[in-house]
Amino acid sequence: MSIEPLICAALQSNSSLLISLDIEGITGSHTALIDSGSSANFIDPQYAHWLSLPLTELSSPWQVLGINGKEVRDAVRFKCTLRITVQSHFFTPTFFCLPLGDRDTILGLPWLRQANPDIGWLSMVVKLPDPLIAEAADIIAFSSPLFTIPTEYEQFKEVFGEQFFASLPPHRPYN
Template sequence: MQLGRSRLAAQGHRPRGQMRLCYHCGASGHLSPRCPERLSSAQVGGSSSFFNLMVPVSLNFYERCVPVSVLIDSGAAINLIDGALVEELGIPTFPCVPALRITAIDSQPIGEGYLKRQTELLEFQVGLFHYEQLAFYVTSLPANPVILGFPWLRRHDPQISWRSGELVRWSSTCLRGCLRDPVSRPYRTSCVERATPAACGHLPHPYTDFREVFSEERAARLPSHQVWDCAIDLLPNTSLPKGWIYPLSLPESKAMEDYIETALTVGHIWPSTSPAATGFFFVGKRDGVLRPCIDYRGLNAITVWYPYPLPLVPAALEQLRGARVFTKLDLRSAYNLVRICKGDEWKTAFHMTSWPL
């Protein structure tokens, strides 16, 4: 513990602030909440058995974004911010009328014993997508510049991993109000459009054990039947509609013949005398290639809808906070990887100008 040293006098704050110096040690390159000397002195005399839940956040105001470390304290009855940080950043405040008395757990006064000022509403960002507006009471916090108290925990009810000391999930209230959709940003990426046999023969050494993943022949096979196959259950007292036979142009007719020949060869389709059949047509892609489409709108209208619990995109992305490396998988013929439940294949029949399938 450092003895005989006092904090900087109030009259010395303004010159250091004008020179962009730390209020605590007078050095440049950091703000007082991140002062190494301040943090190390705050830890002197502490016990390693105590656990503090510290969360990195951002204070956004007047087109400024200031990163700070926040202590989440369920024993604090209010949200607090350090007065030195408020003065250093120039955060506007207004008087508390009347002043609030503040005491520690042993009923001893903290600082002057009263909270006399409060900040205006500040935009407060936790993680990537969690935003809210908060006002803080101003006091002297030598170790932690910002403290979020029990009212904040009760409002957001986050799930906390006490093992890792992280917020791992937000409540349903946050999913509806606090989490914002991510903003698309351009990133430089690389991808492999097609894994040709030649490319499979020249795989980098780390991937040689996974050579079958790059096989076009294996990618064209239908997956084996599993318990999670896609079942097509029809609503009671309904019958499968008969779709239209769409007229095809000469290029589309040639594309249809090529598609039928290829799909029959690999076993994706086979001839059928099913009483149900829907229309078949093509849609042009950006590169000019004709993409085959089957009109299953009539079938979807009479199919039992199973509301599987899909994760919300903002909530799923929030779990990736702090991640730096991601994997992109290009699934060839991904639609064919969804295997129809055995016995329901006849419901997916389609017909064309030449023959029914």
């Protein structure tokens, strides 16, 4: 079985689209590079070791291709799944351990697809949608209340009126 190589475009790029994140169980704020050209999320192994993160060994090493299409010298051998918070949004991405040079973490396409952030490419600002606004956008308001009762429920018409809800049911010796 052939494993598709991972792609890490940031290894060959000078772009610096950075975002702050918090890692559950780890104090302090951390910075990640956002890389839409990376097919995975990556974490530097030295950084993972420094944070004492629990790493899982892969069954076989995965090759990584840089933006130039050439194989990166170091293959991915470990991964870790972290619970992170970015702009009050919670995520549980898997990070593959890869030496990243001057970067600690890279949030690639899997995170971008899940988070779906608004990215200002001129200002280099990343904004996640407000969770309350996203929920409110899903609510559909009816322009007028529904006053008609379907004919099959006509015999139960009194339970659909306000008078029915104005009082409690009669007291009974059982509940």
